[in-house]
Amino acid sequence: MSTRYEYKAIETKWRKKWQENPINKENDTKPKYYCLDMFPYPSGSGLHVGHWRGYVLSDAWSRYKILQGYQVMHPMGWDAFGLPAENDAIKKGIHPEIGTAKNVANFKRQLTEISAVYDWDLEINTTDPAYYKWTQWIFVQMFKQGLAYEKRMPINWCPDCKTGLANEEATSGTCERCGAVVTKKMLRQWMLKITAYGERLLKDLDQLEWPEKVKKMQADWIGKSYGAEIDFKIADTDKQIKVFTTRPDTLYGATFMVLAPEHEMVHEITTEEQRSEVEKYVHLASTKSSVDRMTSKEKTGVFTGVYGINPLNGAKLPIYLSDYVLADYGTGAIMCVPAHDERDFEFATKFGISIVQVIKKTGEELKPLTEAYTEEGVMVNSGPFDDMKSTEAKETIASYLQEHDIGQKTVNYKLRDWVFSRQRYWGEPIPIIHCDTCGAVPVPEAELPVKLPDVESYQPTGTGESPLADIKEWVHVPCPTCGKPAKRETNTMPQWAGSSWYFLRYADPHNQDELVSKEKAEKWLPVDMYVGGIEHAVLHLLYARFYTKFLYDIGVVNFEEPFVRLFNQGMINKNGVKMSKSKGNVVSPDQLVERYGCDSLRMYELFVGPPEIDSEWDDSGIDGVFRFMNKVWKLIAEHKDRPVPVTRELERIRHKMIYEITSRLNNVSMNTVVSGFMESTNRLIDLARSGNGLDKETMETLIILLAPFTPHMAEELWEALGHKESVFLQKWPEYDADKMQEDTIEIAVQINGKLRANLQIGAQEAQEEVLNKAKQIVGDKLEGKTIVKEIYVAGRIVNLVVK
RNA sequence: GCGGAUGUGGCGGAACUGGCAGACGCGCUAGACUUAGGAUCUAGUGUCCAUGACGUGCAGGUUCGAUUCCUGUCAUCCGCACCA
Numbered sequence: 001m002s003t004r005y006e007y008k009a010i011e012t013k014w015r016k017k018w019q020e021n022p023i024n025k026e027n028d029t030k031p032k033y034y035c036l037d038m039f040p041y042p043s044g045s046g047l048h049v050g051h052w053r054g055y056v057l058s059d060a061w062s063r064y065k066i067l068q069g070y071q072v073m074h075p076m077g078w079d080a081f082g083l084p085a086e087n088d089a090i091k092k093g094i095h096p097e098i099g100t101a102k103n104v105a106n107f108k109r110q111l112t113e114i115s116a117v118y119d120w121d122l123e124i125n126t127t128d129p130a131y132y133k134w135t136q137w138i139f140v141q142m143f144k145q146g147l148a149y150e151k152r153m154p155i156n157w158c159p160d161c162k163t164g165l166a167n168e169e170a171t172s173g174t175c176e177r178c179g180a181v182v183t184k185k186m187l188r189q190w191m192l193k194i195t196a197y198g199e200r201l202l203k204d205l206d207q208l209e210w211p212e213k214v215k216k217m218q219a220d221w222i223g224k225s226y227g228a229e230i231d232f233k234i235a236d237t238d239k240q241i242k243v244f245t246t247r248p249d250t251l252y253g254a255t256f257m258v259l260a261p262e263h264e265m266v267h268e269i270t271t272e273e274q275r276s277e278v279e280k281y282v283h284l285a286s287t288k289s290s291v292d293r294m295t296s297k298e299k300t301g302v303f304t305g306v307y308g309i310n311p312l313n314g315a316k317l318p319i320y321l322s323d324y325v326l327a328d329y330g331t332g333a334i335m336c337v338p339a340h341d342e343r344d345f346e347f348a349t350k351f352g353i354s355i356v357q358v359i360k361k362t363g364e365e366l367k368p369l370t371e372a373y374t375e376e377g378v379m380v381n382s383g384p385f386d387d388m389k390s391t392e393a394k395e396t397i398a399s400y401l402q403e404h405d406i407g408q409k410t411v412n413y414k415l416r417d418w419v420f421s422r423q424r425y426w427g428e429p430i431p432i433i434h435c436d437t438c439g440a441v442p443v444p445e446a447e448l449p450v451k452l453p454d455v456e457s458y459q460p461t462g463t464g465e466s467p468l469a470d471i472k473e474w475v476h477v478p479c480p481t482c483g484k485p486a487k488r489e490t491n492t493m494p495q496w497a498g499s500s501w502y503f504l505r506y507a508d509p510h511n512q513d514e515l516v517s518k519e520k521a522e523k524w525l526p527v528d529m530y531v532g533g534i535e536h537a538v539l540h541l542l543y544a545r546f547y548t549k550f551l552y553d554i555g556v557v558n559f560e561e562p563f564v565r566l567f568n569q570g571m572i573n574k575n576g577v578k579m580s581k582s583k584g585n586v587v588s589p590d591q592l593v594e595r596y597g598c599d600s601l602r603m604y605e606l607f608v609g610p611p612e613i614d615s616e617w618d619d620s621g622i623d624g625v626f627r628f629m630n631k632v633w634k635l636i637a638e639h640k641d642r643p644v645p646v647t648r649e650l651e652r653i654r655h656k657m658i659y660e661i662t663s664r665l666n667n668v669s670m671n672t673v674v675s676g677f678m679e680s681t682n683r684l685i686d687l688a689r690s691g692n693g694l695d696k697e698t699m700e701t702l703i704i705l706l707a708p709f710t711p712h713m714a715e716e717l718w719e720a721l722g723h724k725e726s727v728f729l730q731k732w733p734e735y736d737a738d739k740m741q742e743d744t745i746e747i748a749v750q751i752n753g754k755l756r757a758n759l760q761i762g763a764q765e766a767q768e769e770v771l772n773k774a775k776q777i778v779g780d781k782l783e784g785k786t787i788v789k790e791i792y793v794a795g796r797i798v799n800l801v802v803k
Numbered sequence: 804g805c806g807g808a809u810g811u812g813g814c815g816g817a818a819c820u821g822g823c824a825g826a827c828g829c830g831c832u833a834g835a836c837u838u839a840g841g842a843u844c845u846a847g848u849g850u851c852c853a854u855g856a857c858g859u860g861c862a863g864g865u866u867c868g869a870u871u872c873c874u875g876u877c878a879u880c881c882g883c884a885c886c887a
Contacts, residue, residue, distance in 0.1 A: 213807065217882065220806075225886075245887060258887090297804095297885075324885045334887045342804095343885055414886055537882080607828075609815065613808095614880085618815060623841085624828045630843095663819085672817070675827035682827090748823035753868045755823055791867055797822045801867045 001640065001720050005633035007597030007713070014712040015115060023728040024072055024117050033070035034524050035062040036503055036563075038532030038540070039077045039124075041495075042103035043084060045581045047110040049589050049605065049617060050572035056605045057569055057670060058531040059116035063708035064665060066117070067732040073524055074117050075506040077124035078104050082495045083166060086426035089458040096426045096458075100127060113593050114602070115711060122506050126428075126498030131505065133449035134515045135497050136431040138547065140442040141554055143432070147193045150440065153419055155464070157185035163460035164423045183287060187464055190421040190430055190491060194546050198222050198413045200560070201545055209565040211612070214537045221538050223414025228398045229331060230407035232257060232308035234269060235316060241265060241308060244330030244412055248401065249393040250337040252382040253358035255348065257308045257319045257335050258301065261285035262327035269319070271305030278302050278321060285323045299324060299347045308335075311406040312397075313383065322347065330412055338372065345372035358382050359390045418543070420494060425458050425467045427492030435479035435486035444480050450488070466490045499540060500547040503527050503562055521557050530563040537568070567668060570614040579617070587617055599710035600626045606670035606709065628678050629713065632706070635685055636699055636717050644693030651739055653683050654698045658735035661705050677706065696721070704730050749774045750799040756781055759798070767792050774798040 037058045040051070062074040078100075085096040085103075104125065111118070124131055142148040156165040160180035164187070169176040194201075202222045205215045227246035234240060243257065259266060261282045270278045281302040301322035308317040317335070324343055325334055338348035339357040348355055359377040360366050366380060379388045385397060401407035421430060429450045431443035443450055453474045455467050468490040469475060479486035501515075508520040516525075526548075541563070548562040571578055574585040592601045604622040609615030644650075657680040664673045680702070688694050700721060707714035707727045718727035741763055747770070749757040757777045761770050771790050775782065782802065789801035 213882085216807075220883070223886065227887080243887080247887075299885090322885095324887095326886065329886050336887085341887070343887080346885095412886085534881085607815090616815070618829070620841095621815070621829055627843095628828085671815090672827085675817075678827050746823090750823080750868075753822095753866095758823075789867060791822090793822050793868095797868085799822080799867055 001637050003634050003637045005630045005713070007599065007629070010716045011115070011598050011712045014715045015112075017715075018115075021726075022117075022119075023726050024066055024074070024119070027071050030069055030071040032524055033062075033065045033072045033529075034507075034527045035065065035072060035074050035529045036506070036527045036531070037076065038530070038536060039079050039499070039502060040107060041079050041082055041084075042100060042107045044088070044099070044103055045586070046103075046106055047589060048572075048579050048586045049592070049601075050579045052114060052589050052601070053572055053605050053608075053611070054531050054533065054569040055111065055114050055116060056602045057567070057611055057668075058529070059114065060602070060606065060670065060708040061529060061531070061668070062117055063711060063728065064732070066728050067704065067707065067730065069731065072117070073122070073506065074119065075122040075124075076111065076116075076118040076120070077122075077502060077506070078107070078126065079495065079499050079502070080104065080125055080127040081427050081493075081498060083169075083424075083426075086424060086458060089426070095454075097127065110589065113589065113598060115598050122509050124502060124505050124509050126502065127426075129449045129451050130512070132428040132498060134505065135428050135493065135501070136443075136448050136450060137445060137515065138501060138551070139493070139497070140431055140445060140448070142192060142550060143440075143442050145550075145554070147196065147550065148420065149191050149193065150188055151191050151417075152186050153189040153191070154184035155187050155189070155419075155423075156182050157464070159183055161460065162462040162464075164464055166422075185464055187423070189419050190432075190489075192418040192420045192546075194418045194543075195413060195415055197546050197549050198224070198415045200549055201415075201542065204545075204549075204561055208561060208563070210563075211566065211568055214534070214541070214566060214568065217537045218542055221415065221542065225412050227410060227412060228401060228407050229410045230311065230335065230401055232311065232317070232335065234319070235307040235309055237269070237306070239265070239269060241269075241319070241333050242331045243333045243335045244410065245335055246412075247337065247340065247394065248397045248407075249379070249385075249390045250340045250358055251310070251312055251335070251397055252385070253337040253339045253356045254310055254315070254317055254335040255338060255356055256344075256351075256353050257317050257333065258322045258325045258347070259304075259319065260325040260327035260332040261321050261323055263321075263325075263332045266304070266321060269304055269306050274303060274305035278304055281321055288323070299343070299350055301347060301351065303351075310335075311401070311404075318353070320347075320351070328416060329414065339369055340372055340374055342372045342374065345369075356381060362389075420497070421491035422494050423460070423464055423466045424492050425452075425455060427494065428452070428497055429468065430489045430491050430493060432489040433477060433480060433486045434489060435482060435484060437484055438479055438481045438486075440489075441479060441481050441486070447480075452492075466492060468492070496540065496543050500543040501551070503530075503544070504548075504551070504557065515551075515556060525557060526559050526561060527563045529565050529567065531567045531569060533571070534568040541566070567612070569611050570609070572608070572617050573614055574617045576616065587619070592622065596622055596626045597629075597712075599713050600629050603629070603674055603709055607674040609671055611668060611670050625674070628681065629710065631685060632677075632681055632702070633713065633717070635681065635688065635694070636703070636720065639688060639694040639699065640717075640721055642693070643696040643699065646695040646697060647692065648743075649687060649692065650695050650698050652742065653680060653687070654701050655735040655737075655739040656680070657705065658701060658733050659737070659740060662732070662735070665708075674709070677709075701733050703727060704733055745795055747795065748797045749778055750797060751778060751781060751802055753799060763795070767794070771798060775800065 035058055037055055062072045065072045080100045085100050088094055088099050089096045139148060158165055158175040158180050160178045161175060175182055202219060202224055205218055225246050227244060228248045229242050229244050231240045231242050301320045304319045306319050308319055310317060336344040338344040338355040340359060357369055358381045360380050361377045376390045379385045379390055379393050385393050398409045402409060429452055431448060431450045433441050435441055453471055455471055458467055461469055475488050477486060477488055504516045507524040508516040511517055544562050549560050551557045552560045574587060577583055579586050589601060604625040607625055660676040661673055664676055703714050703717045704727060714727050743763055744760050745763055747759050747761060748755055749759050759774055759777055771792055785802040787800055787802050791799040
């Protein structure tokens with residue numbers, strides 16, 4: 001065995017061996033473990049060292065689980081539908097399928113360089129008809145359950161390009177391509193009723209081992225709030241308007257009302273005198289992009305000419321329109337209490353509307369308000385509810401309204417239904433046929449998948465429809481129900497569709513008859529560990545949870561939550577900013593693998609910083625890890641043929657090493673795992689140098705512990721120690737806490753909290769003895785002082801408090 | 804604006820439930836071996852008016868003792884953004 005660490009030869013050798021003889025073979029006697037990466041979108045620019053980070057982490061974790069005796073599933077696949085491929089098609093005329101296949105091949109080559117234990121037999125691709133057959137099947141089931149429905153909805157529309165835009169193409173309110181101001185266009189869209197699952201999606205967050213931050217982001221997104229819906233009669237008519245409020249306690253303080261400009265009753269209630277003003281305002285609001293609407297904080301509005309009647313005190317409340325009220329939250333209409341809401345206060349001040357205070361600070365006199373009082377307090381000016389605590393009044397007034405049939409207590413969510421159709425080519429066709437007689441009819445399941453046909457042009461049609469609408473022979477089909485001429489749905493699904501359930505398919509990727517078989521699903525699912533970026537904290541994870549709950553409800557799977565444990569790795573930055581092709585700061589792993597080897601890069605990816613935090617990439621840092629690898633190599637090479645019998649000291653280092661590595665690994669504190677290896681190795685080198693040698697078991701333990709991180713080197717060293725079987729067939733070593741104990745320990749001696757000496761003591765030495773020794777060692781510094789207090793923290797510190 | 808996170812040497816970072824701040828690594832300095840060094844090895848490396856003092860964004864507090872707990876404050880980053 002050479003004392004030089006020839007990483008290239010070693011890595012080539014073991015990659016081949018693993019291919020011939022996988023280390024993670026199917027074995028039903030072992031418990032299962034499913035460790036999943038968020039599957040990538042195979043972009044044209046390939047992987048950089050930032051991508052590696054998550055993949056290395058999940059692979060090290062998978063290999064750790066293998067060593068712990070699990071049968072691990074660690075699959076990989078491609079989320080390959082999406083905009084960039086389509087835009088390439090438009091620009092260069094390359095079929096998205098071809099572009100995507102090329103990118104997948106490149107990604108796969110780069111991923112192979114990581115040497116992860118991926119089982120490529122399980123590979124999936126969302127653009128494969130055999131896969132999207134089931135994406136479509138799920139849609140059909142949702143349609144049958146009434147969860148998929150059609151609705152006219154506004155989309156971002158570029159009037160110059162005559163095309164719909166995704167939100168990310170329309171940031172800042174202008175078209176990403178041509179710079180024109182983005183407007184809205186009403187289009188018929190498919191919607192998924194995710195709101196029907198809002199409560200369950202919120203409640204079940206409790207049972208997940210996810211970062212609190214992500215759970216909170218999801219909870220905020222769902223945005224549950226309690227309140228009341230209250231009916232306000234419109235004066236001199238028999239109409240009424242329903243408002244939602246979380247503050248029924250402030251009802252007596254309502255002095256006006258506001259409707260969203262898009263509110264459906266605007267036109268029927270507006271008076272003739274006000275009509276032209278109102279219509280002008282409504283039009284203005286519709287042309288403003290949502291970004292504009294958000295950024296201009298100045299309140300605007302217009303009076304409709306009519307009044308609402310406060311159901312409790314009969315006060316006449318002028319009804320305004322204003323864009324600070326959102327059409328799709330609550331009922332799109334609010335009662336306004338300027339005294340107790342900042343926005344209402346601002347609006348009332350600007351429009352000269354009176355302000356009536358109905359809550360005052362407990363124990364204080366009522367005094368004129370200079371700003372809205374939004375805290376709790378005591379009720380005033382509220383008829384029978386005066387002197388009640390406002391918190392109590394909230395409940396009491398809501399109940400009163402309910403009893404008198406003026407309103408009802410409700411729960412409201414920010415979560416909205418999911419716009420599920422895209423006017424694009426490169427997505428799964430929505431498997432629906434529109435028939436004049438039968439309406440929307442799902443494509444019969446036996447005819448799935450509805451394959452994406454070839455088109456001549458990927459250009460947007462200019463009408464807002466997808467390019468598919470131009471393929472007459474594809475669009476025109478008989479109605480599956482009545483046989484009359486009918487038309488296919490030409491919208492496609494969003495990229496989310498394929499990624500909302502892919503984790504199920506890995507368990508049974510080649511099944512042609514079922515999405516996943518019962519047995520396979522029961523065996524492998526749910527996912528035990530899910531690793532990916534924080535950018536998916538809300539949408540992807542929420543959609544995947546929604547899909548899983550739906551599939552649970554229709555009996556496809558027997559669990560409600562797809563991901564038991566979630567780990568979000570941080571990004572890798574370079575020069576303080578996210579690595580990206582456009583910033584020109586991308587570090588490619590390819591050259592690093594060439595120069596340092598896969599194992600060194602794996603190790604460095606983990607060493608670079610705490611895995612959950614963003615880290616700065618430092619090119620020279622990998623040298624340190626590479627040196628460490630060489631040290632380990634040399635250490636084993638020099639001692640493998642002349643191991644010494646184990647000594648107390650070697651045993652101590654070995655147990656301590658197992659303990660440190662295992663506990664840090666369990667906390668997914670990968671950077672300290674790596675430093676732990678360095679510490680242990682340094683100690684072993686020192687010990688070996690001082691003539692004490694190295695015993696076989698310590699060498700073996702070090703190699704097994706290293707295996708999840710530097711698999712090639714570990715295998716090679718393991719073989720060099722004379723073993724015939726893979727190191728991954730070994731068991732993760734266990735430590736004995738007693739054997740970690742040092743015989744003597746060094747403790748600090750402080751006087752008044754300041755370090756004054758260090759003291760060697762026996763590990764078991766009694767407190768009294770330690771204190772005596774401590775006083776002796778700092779004796780000269782105690783002269784002329786009296787000891788007021790003596791503190792001994794076992795094994796750590798003595799502090800003498802003196803005067 | 805609201806919510807969350809973070810702030811420690813020249814740099815990345817470590818420090819378990821309060822107990823010797825700066826582990827580990829990068830970089831740097833000096834030396835050894837060398838024709839050579841982007842190799843390897845050895846020693847050193849928080850700051851300063853250096854037997855000591857000061858040091859974990861800043862100002863206080865609790866404690867024998869605070870990077871860790873509490874109060875206030877500043878900065879940076881992330882998420883949400885008129886949610887009634």
